[in-house]
Amino acid sequence: MLFAAYRKLFCSRIFNIKRSQEREYYISKLKTRLIKIYRKYEKDLYYINFYFDKESRVLQEIWEVMSLCVSSTLSLFDNPGKKNFCTHKNSLNKFYDVLIKYEAFDSNSYINDFLDVYNLCSLLGCLYKRL
Secondary structure (H helix, E strand, C coil), X not given: CHHHHHHHHHHHHHXXXXXXXXXXXXXXXXXXXXXXXXHHHHHHHHHHHHHCHHHHHHHHHHHHHHHHHHHHHHHHHHCCCHHHHHHHHHHHHHHHHHHHHCXXXXXXXXHHHHHHHHHHHHHHHHHHHHC
């Protein structure tokens, strides 16, 4: 009886460690992807502003919505709660809507990068919901 309780406790700790490692993996992947997009975005922003003012406004709108989505996703783990999860879902939906809205307008393959960030935020939200 005591052995079964100990085994159950041990297994639950291992399970929690695996979830924590999975969460850290996805957060690390998200940060890496954001750095890559940021570098690409900053490098191209000058040329985009100079030649394509409209495209620049589109990318700035997407960037703002993406930033809100990422911050709401990361806040899930800092301040857990139902309110934060609702904020995360709303920002995730808004991010997706903006991506779809401007998908045809993209000429620099930013949409694929932004979709990767969207998918990582979505995965982290699902992971949070399972906790």
